[in-house]
Amino acid sequence: MGASITVEYVKKALPSGLIKWSSIGLIVGLALVIFSATMDMQRLAFSSLLGYMFVMSIAMGALFFIALDHITGSIWSTPFRRIAEILTNAIWLAPIMAAPILYNIFLEMGGHGMFDMYHWTHDAVVAADPFLSQKAPYLNESSFIFRTVLIWVLMIIFKFILVGNSYKQDKTFNHKTNKVNAAFSAIFMAVFAVSITLTAIDFMMSLEPHWFSTIFGIYYFAGTFACIVAMITLIAVNFNEKGLMIEGINKDHYYSLGGWMFAFTTFWMYIAFSQFMLIWYANIPEETFWYMPRMEGTWAYLSIALIFIKFLVPFGLSIQRPSKTNPKRLKLVAMWIIGAHIYDIWWVSYPTYSHLKETHSPFFGWQELGFVLFAISAVFFVFAIAAKNKNIVPIGDAKMERAINFHL
Amino acid sequence: MIKENLYAISALFDTPDSIMKAADNISTEYKRFDVNTPYPVHGMDDAMKLTPSRIGYFTISIGLFCMSFMLYFMYWSNSVDYPQVIGGKPFFAFPAYVPIMFEITILTGAVLSVAMMISVLFKFPNNAHPLHDSGYMKAVSSDKYGIYVEAKDSNFDYSKLEKQFKELGASSVSPIYYDEEEVDWKPNTWDPKFVIGTIGIAILTSFSVYMHMNKVLFMVPFDWMMNQERADYGETSEFFADGYSMRVAPVGTIARGFIPYQYDSPDSASKYMTNPTVASEHNLELGQRKFLTYCSPCHGNMAEGASRLKGNMPPGPDLRTEFYQNFTDGRFYHTITKGKGIMAGYESQITREERWAIINYIRTLQKAFGTPVVKTEEEIAENSETKTEASE
Numbered sequence: 001m002g003a004s005i006t007v008e009y010v011k012k013a014l015p016s017g018l019i020k021w022s023s024i025g026l027i028v029g030l031a032l033v034i035f036s037a038t039m040d041m042q043r044l045a046f047s048s049l050l051g052y053m054f055v056m057s058i059a060m061g062a063l064f065f066i067a068l069d070h071i072t073g074s075i076w077s078t079p080f081r082r083i084a085e086i087l088t089n090a091i092w093l094a095p096i097m098a099a100p101i102l103y104n105i106f107l108e109m110g111g112h113g114m115f116d117m118y119h120w121t122h123d124a125v126v127a128a129d130p131f132l133s134q135k136a137p138y139l140n141e142s143s144f145i146f147r148t149v150l151i152w153v154l155m156i157i158f159k160f161i162l163v164g165n166s167y168k169q170d171k172t173f174n175h176k177t178n179k180v181n182a183a184f185s186a187i188f189m190a191v192f193a194v195s196i197t198l199t200a201i202d203f204m205m206s207l208e209p210h211w212f213s214t215i216f217g218i219y220y221f222a223g224t225f226a227c228i229v230a231m232i233t234l235i236a237v238n239f240n241e242k243g244l245m246i247e248g249i250n251k252d253h254y255y256s257l258g259g260w261m262f263a264f265t266t267f268w269m270y271i272a273f274s275q276f277m278l279i280w281y282a283n284i285p286e287e288t289f290w291y292m293p294r295m296e297g298t299w300a301y302l303s304i305a306l307i308f309i310k311f312l313v314p315f316g317l318s319i320q321r322p323s324k325t326n327p328k329r330l331k332l333v334a335m336w337i338i339g340a341h342i343y344d345i346w347w348v349s350y351p352t353y354s355h356l357k358e359t360h361s362p363f364f365g366w367q368e369l370g371f372v373l374f375a376i377s378a379v380f381f382v383f384a385i386a387a388k389n390k391n392i393v394p395i396g397d398a399k400m401e402r403a404i405n406f407h408l
Numbered sequence: 409m410i411k412e413n414l415y416a417i418s419a420l421f422d423t424p425d426s427i428m429k430a431a432d433n434i435s436t437e438y439k440r441f442d443v444n445t446p447y448p449v450h451g452m453d454d455a456m457k458l459t460p461s462r463i464g465y466f467t468i469s470i471g472l473f474c475m476s477f478m479l480y481f482m483y484w485s486n487s488v489d490y491p492q493v494i495g496g497k498p499f500f501a502f503p504a505y506v507p508i509m510f511e512i513t514i515l516t517g518a519v520l521s522v523a524m525m526i527s528v529l530f531k532f533p534n535n536a537h538p539l540h541d542s543g544y545m546k547a548v549s550s551d552k553y554g555i556y557v558e559a560k561d562s563n564f565d566y567s568k569l570e571k572q573f574k575e576l577g578a579s580s581v582s583p584i585y586y587d588e589e590e591v592d593w594k595p596n597t598w599d600p601k602f603v604i605g606t607i608g609i610a611i612l613t614s615f616s617v618y619m620h621m622n623k624v625l626f627m628v629p630f631d632w633m634m635n636q637e638r639a640d641y642g643e644t645s646e647f648f649a650d651g652y653s654m655r656v657a658p659v660g661t662i663a664r665g666f667i668p669y670q671y672d673s674p675d676s677a678s679k680y681m682t683n684p685t686v687a688s689e690h691n692l693e694l695g696q697r698k699f700l701t702y703c704s705p706c707h708g709n710m711a712e713g714a715s716r717l718k719g720n721m722p723p724g725p726d727l728r729t730e731f732y733q734n735f736t737d738g739r740f741y742h743t744i745t746k747g748k749g750i751m752a753g754y755e756s757q758i759t760r761e762e763r764w765a766i767i768n769y770i771r772t773l774q775k776a777f778g779t780p781v782v783k784t785e786e787e788i789a790e791n792s793e794t795k796t797e798a799s800e
Contacts, residue, residue, distance in 0.1 A: 252451075273503075273506060276503065277503045277504070277506065277507070280503050281495070281497075281503070281504065283495070283496065319468075320464075321460050321464065322460065406450075407450040407451030407454065408450060408451070408453070
């Protein structure tokens with residue numbers, strides 16, 4: 001089998017702005033995070049939820065993108081797979097992002113939590129609530145921490161297998177690696193489906209432990225995949241304009257990236273609306289109470305804004321065919337979708353914070369902005385560090401030659 | 409003898425790469441050409457230098473137009489024409505409409521785009537094309553890649569094109585002819601094959617619909633909608649202790665929107681009820697309409713007591729006389745509701761609002777035609793006092 005160089009690629013230095021701006025963002029963000037930690041740990045934990053869910057979206061979504069590329073044998077996505085592979089390093093950030101939440105849950109095991117966040121962590125409440133006592137075998141502090149750490153470990157293992165093989169392939173040019181990776185990708189798909197569902201349920205859905213929604217894992221997944229494709233698009237388009245990518249990336253590759261963003265913007269709305277409509281129609285108090293605070297007062301406007309931010313604007317911006325091949329439009333849509341995903345996480349989790357504060361008004365201040373800035377900068381920073389000595393495209397991949405000649 | 413005209417020159421190629429090269433080459437010089445391949449060849453749009461299709465704009469416009477129509481239709485049928493409370497949802501239940509709007513957008517967008525293509529571009533019902541039944545079409549629908557340039561093209565030159573195709577590596581080059589008769593051919597509606605086929609389909613459809621609706625639906629696995637685990641009215645219940653399947657409503661329950669009539673005598677109605685409506689133009693029109701429908705057969709069109717019943721029933725009294733002018737609105741209301749003497753009660757026919765409107769209308773007739781009631785000064789004073797009290 002052909003173990004030979006099939007494509008020409010010259011590694012170029014990363015743009016200097018990337019590391020500069022991401023480290024500035026990281027320092028400013030970290031300062032804000034530390035400052036908010038000294039003021040209000042509870043609010044820090046809630047804002048760290050935004051950072052954690054975003055980072056998990058990037059890390060798990062990137063692995064999913066890689067596995068999808070291997071398992072389907074896609075041609076167009078191969079040049080962008082390396083960007084996803086480098087982005088999987090975001091998994092190292094997950095423990096940092098989750099630290100305030102996990103620390104509090106760890107303290108709750110001894111019955112002395114620093115602040116109130118997850119209702120089910122209070123033993124007295126659980127004992128008095130038949131609902132929560134039924135759920136207690138799943139929803140308790142130790143199993144929560146166990147699951148979280150297990151998911152990290154699984155992700156790291158698959159990161160080493162899938163990404164490590166791909167790095168090796170850059171030197172060996174061994175085409176058999178593709179087959180090995182495809183086999184591991186198939187296993188990963190099953191692991192991923194469970195992991196992302198449990199992440200969504202544990203961290204976001206259990207904020208309201210009485211609530212039921214079987215579609216919630218897919219809801220988070222829809223946002224996740226839109227977010228990771230947007231992230232890859234943002235980096236790939238920028239790099240390609242600076243000539244860091246390989247020769248041969250054309251508008252058909254762009255079209256495919258834009259098509260994914262468009263598709264998953266729509267898919268998110270489909271899932272979000274399905275969840276809403278079924279709950280609205282069945283009208284069962286155990287389910288509707290989740291939507292009630294989101295449809296009152298300021299939250300009602302923010303919920304309507306969610307439809308615009310997460311669906312109508314990116315949908316309108318990328319529905320036309322030329323807009324999916326226009327690099328300027330792609331970058332705009334990509335940044336918009338990343339922001340919209342964080343807004344979505346905020347919309348899901350923050351009504352609980354308002355509830356704990358016994359108010360109906362939403363909370364969004366420098367604490368949240370600081371943590372989001374910290375998380376985004378950290379992802380870019382980790383990306384820049386990891387990408388320093390790596391090729392930006394998987395040059396050893398068997399599909400590369402066909403990939404750069406890709407046409408729709 | 410069929411007169412044959414040159415339609416196009418066609419060339420067949422063996423590989424997708426060679427057809428790409430050919431399309432790229434031909435598209436620089438010619439406009440009226442097309443490529444036929446057994447499967448979609450990636451990158452062909454660029455090679456043929458096709459501009460992006462604008463069909464999307466057509467599809468989305470027609471889809472959105474039909475969607476708005478559907479939204480209006482659902483609004484009209486569910487909240488204007490026949491409002492019904494379903495599952496405690498509002499009449500205009502937007503979330504429930506969204507899936508229908510979504511489906512309608514896609515369905516009409518897709519179906520009408522195809523219908524437009526067939527009718528406008530393919531000139532339906534014409535179904536003939538010079539390429540049909542040619543060796544070229546047979547080859548490109550199995551394993552060859554074909555390109556042809558129409559003779560209508562302004563740069564068309566047979567020998568030059570033949571040379572050009574050969575240079576590009578065509579495995580065969582051939583002309584395509586057509587006869588006018590064939591292209592102008594129109595299907596005959598009374599063609600026996602078509603007629604028999606249509607009748608056959610009609611019979612088959614009718615038969616299967618009949619079997620489905622009358623037989624299949626009553627067979628055992630398919631009758632699950634009809635035979636349900638539920639009690640029918642009048643059935644004896646084994647579940648409830650009193651044996652009734654139909655449950656009795658709790659004491660004091662009334663139907664939605666129903667307000668019981670609580671007066672049992674004209675005097676109490678007269679004493680406790682006042683007319684809540686204002687004799688507006690709209691109100692009087694309603695009163696007139698209802699009066700002419702329900703009251704006029706006995707009381708006459710102008711409440712003059714001239715019956716149209718021609719002796720089959722005793723005529724109703726003249727409602728404009730002083731006796732009736734002194735009736736309070738409440739007393740009138742009670743009479744309309746419960747009847748009086750031979751007059752039947754109209755509780756179930758005339759709604760509450762309509763009863764008051766009729767009374768307003770009768771008052772108008774009394775003022776227009778009735779004998780003026782001479783009131784004493786004391787009565788006038790008393791009236792104005794009650795009015796000022798009311799206004800206070």
